[in-house]
Amino acid sequence: MTGNLFIDSAISVVAIAFMVLAARLAFGRPSGIVTLAAAQDRLAFDEPDFAAIDWLVDADAKAALARNEKGELALLFARGDDIVSRRFPPGALKTGLDGNQLVVSQSDHVTPKIVMQLDDGGNASGWTPAFQQGKR
């Protein structure tokens, strides 16, 4: 490099942009698709002892929510082209159901608020105890 911090930094920024552009052109902009099967696969890997008894899957395939008999919840959501999971004890997850839209937020400082579109908000009726536990 040149030894000049400003020039070297500018060169680095241009090089980074070039490499990112190359990755973008070669691989497009793949987005993680949270189907039931994909969510089950990720959950089985991350939390193998979580026996889901029920699932809610986002109609836009961006997130899914599972619950087990203990009342624990597992949230799975797309991050880039992959899926990330979070497991919550009963009462630890903040949720809000508005019609067919389920808003899931948490105090975790690295996880964004998740908005799930449900085909039928009524599907979530069986989840009421879990949601009520989670509301704060």
Add this chain to the structure above:
Amino acid sequence: MTDFSYPDIIAYAVPAFLALILIEIVVARRTGRGRFEANDSATSLIMGFGSEIAPLIGGGAIVAAVFFAAYEFRLATIPNLWWTVILCFVIDDLRYYWWHRISHERRFFWASHVIHHSSQHYNLTTALRQTWTGQVTGQILFRTPLVFVGFHPAMVFFVGAVNLLYQFWIHTELIKRMGPFEIIFNTPSHHRVHHATNPKYLDANYAGTLIIWDKIFGTFVPEDDAERPRYGIIKNLGTFNPIIVAFHEWIGIAKDLVSARSLREMGGYLFGPPGWSPDGSRMTSAKIKERWVAIHGKKSAGDHKGRRKHQ
């Protein structure tokens, strides 16, 4: 041989980094043997860029001064000969093994190192995903004993740079196995295991250049063709934001320290294994392995004697 000047090989290597990343992108696209995502690569490269800037802002100069001061009190003066450079490299590689292992086993050090593991991808850009807070954990001080023994600071910096360069190319899925070379040297296959979160791969392959250290200290695990590595950390990040990537574990430590009810708890949160908690409700990698064994049996979780890896 008292001229301890060495080439700045990192500066020379930067164009090669760029070329190799572009080649990997093209080959991965054509063969389907690798995976890139622009957002992930951008985060990795920004982290790499920041890791070069951070020491200029922080204590890089101070630590370097300590380094050179130690040389003033050295036990011996080791000359600049080809074999002393090799000797320095081998000893520094052993030092790297233990530094790296501690960086996985103690949360204070993990808070800095976790950045390198925070990508769910494994490609050459992942190699450049480096910490911004390495100076905070004082990693260079772990190399001070080499200087104190009598290796010139410039030589120690040089062999460290060679080690760093070596570790770049092993971050790829394009190269599968490398035959007898894998007996002694760290390779893409060995390092894929290190970056994997599969329970059977946790706590393994801490080597820098020489994989022999893992074999000697019982942390070596070969890649199993039947179990493809899944990369990242146990609790993968939900963001590509470089600021959060850089500081998320430090923030987590700060939150835990605020909630701690005793000095013991503070010590546990700071220097316990990643995932330690007073009530045992969180998962350390040892617990993850135990859980896996309970579900799938001992064989599937691996039988090496390595301990904890990362949360």
